[in-house]
Amino acid sequence: MSSHLPKDHPAVQPKKIGVLLLNLGTPDATDYWSMRQYLKEFLSDSRVIEIPKWIWWPILNGIVLTVRPKKSGAAYDKIWDYENGDSPLRVIAKRQVEKLRSSYADQPNVVVDYAMRYGNPSTQSKLEELQAQGCDKILLVPLYPQYSAATTATANDKAFDALKQLRWQPAVRTAPAYFENDAYVSALAKSIEQGLANLDFEPDLVITSYHGVPKSYLMKGDPYHCQCYKSTRLVREKLGWPEDKMMVTFQSRFGPEEWLQPYTDKTLEALPEKGIKKIAILTPGFSVDCLETLEEIAMEGKEEFMEAGGEEFAYIPCLNDSELGMDVIEDVVKRELAGWL
Ligand SMILES: C=CC1=C(C)c2cc3[nH]c(cc4nc(cc5[nH]c(cc1n2)c(C)c5CCC(=O)O)C(CCC(=O)O)=C4C)c(C)c3C=C
Numbered sequence: 406m407s408s409h410l411p412k413d414h415p416a417v418q419p420k421k422i423g424v425l426l427l428n429l430g431t432p433d434a435t436d437y438w439s440m441r442q443y444l445k446e447f448l449s450d451s452r453v454i455e456i457p458k459w460i461w462w463p464i465l466n467g468i469v470l471t472v473r474p475k476k477s478g479a480a481y482d483k484i485w486d487y488e489n490g491d492s493p494l495r496v497i498a499k500r501q502v503e504k505l506r507s508s509y510a511d512q513p514n515v516v517v518d519y520a521m522r523y524g525n526p527s528t529q530s531k532l533e534e535l536q537a538q539g540c541d542k543i544l545l546v547p548l549y550p551q552y553s554a555a556t557t558a559t560a561n562d563k564a565f566d567a568l569k570q571l572r573w574q575p576a577v578r579t580a581p582a583y584f585e586n587d588a589y590v591s592a593l594a595k596s597i598e599q600g601l602a603n604l605d606f607e608p609d610l611v612i613t614s615y616h617g618v619p620k621s622y623l624m625k626g627d628p629y630h631c632q633c634y635k636s637t638r639l640v641r642e643k644l645g646w647p648e649d650k651m652m653v654t655f656q657s658r659f660g661p662e663e664w665l666q667p668y669t670d671k672t673l674e675a676l677p678e679k680g681i682k683k684i685a686i687l688t689p690g691f692s693v694d695c696l697e698t699l700e701e702i703a704m705e706g707k708e709e710f711m712e713a714g715g716e717e718f719a720y721i722p723c724l725n726d727s728e729l730g731m732d733v734i735e736d737v738v739k740r741e742l743a744g745w746l
Pocket residue numbers: 429430431432447453454473477492494549553555556616617618619629657659690691694695696697
C-alpha cells in the first residue's frame with residue numbers, strides 16, 4: 406500500500422470482475438416450513454403476482470400459504486435429489502458454476518458465482534462476497550433465455566436492491582435475454598437431435614413447453630410470449646423442420662386468471678384424440694431442470710398424455726450443465742464481458 410495512506414485507511418483491494426449467474430430459487434427442504442418460507446418470498450414478489458397488495462396479501466397469507474406448502478412439498482419430494490441432499494435446480498446450478506469457473510481458470514481476475522432470486526444463496530449475500538473479493542465490475546446473468554418482468558427484471562431488481570445499500574458500488578452490467586443467440590438456438594437443435602436419436606420411436610410432434618404467465622402480462626407489453634414463439638421458430642428452422650412438426654405450449658398455470666395459451670396440460674390431454682400419439686417434449690425456457698420440468702412435465706404430463714390414449718412420450722432434458730448448455734452460458738458471458746476483459 407502507498408506510503409501516503411493514513412494508518413487507518415480502509416483496505417484497498419486488487420480489482421476483479423465478478424460474474425454472477427442468477428437463477429430463480431428453490432426451497433431449502435421439502436417440509437412445510439421450508440416450503441412456506443420459499444413460497445412466501447416468491448409469491449410476495451409484485452413482479453410475479455401483479456394483483457394489488459391489499460387484495461393479494463389476505464389471499465396469500467390466508468389460503469395459499471396454508472394449502473400450497475404441503476402440496477408443493479409433496480411434489481418436490483418426488484424429484485428431490487436425495488443423493489446430493491438438495492433440490493435439482495440448486496445441484497445443477499452449482500455444477501454450471503463449477504464448469505464456468507474452470508473455463509475461466511486461466512483468468513484469476515474473473516470470479517464466478519451464482520445466486521437465487523428467492524431462497525439461498527441469496528443475491529445480496531453473493532454480491533457482498535464478490536465485493537469482498539475485490540470485484541469492482543460485476544456482470545449479472547439472469548439465466549432466462551426469454552425476457553419476462555416476472556423473471557429477468559425481478560432478478561435484476563433484487564441485485565440493485567442490494568447495491569442500493571453500498572457506498573462504493575461496483576460497475577454493473579446485466580446480460581440480455583439470449584433466445585436469439587445462435588449458441589442457444591444451435592444447442593437446443595442439437596439437444597433435440599440427440600434426444601430423438603436415443604428413442605426407439607419417431608415422434609409425430611415435438612412440443613416446446615414454456616412456463617406460462619398471466620395473459621394480462623402480455624397485454625401490458627411483456628415480450629415473453631413473442632420471445633417464446635420466436636425461440637421455437639428459430640430452433641425449428643435450424644432443424645429444417647416443417648411448421649407442423651413443432652408446437653409451443655405454456656405450462657404451470659397458477660390461480661383463476663387466464664394465462665398464455667395453449668396450455669400444456671390441456672394440449673397433452675387433447676392430442677391423442679387427434680391421432681397424435683407419439684410425442685417428444687422439451688422445456689426451452691428453463692436453463693436448469695427443476696420441479697416444473699421433472700415433476701410437472703416428465704411425470705404428470707406423461708401420465709396425462711398416456712391416460713388420454715397416448716402411446717409414446719419422451720422428455721428431452723434442459724440444457725443444464727451439459728456441454729451444449731455450457732456453450733450457451735459461456736457464449737453469453739464472453740459476449741457481455743467484452744470491453745471489461
Ligand atoms: C403465480 C405466478 C407465477 C409466475 C408468473 C411464474 C412465472 C415464471 N416462473 C418461472 C420459472 C420457475 N417457476 C418455478 C416454480 C414456481 N412458479 C410459481 C409461480 C409462478 N411462476 C410457483 C408457485 C412455483 C413453486 C412451485 C409450486 O408451488 O408449484 C420454478 C421451479 C423452482 C424449483 O425449485 O424447482 C421455475 C424454474 C418462469 C421462467 C416464469 C415466467 C416466465
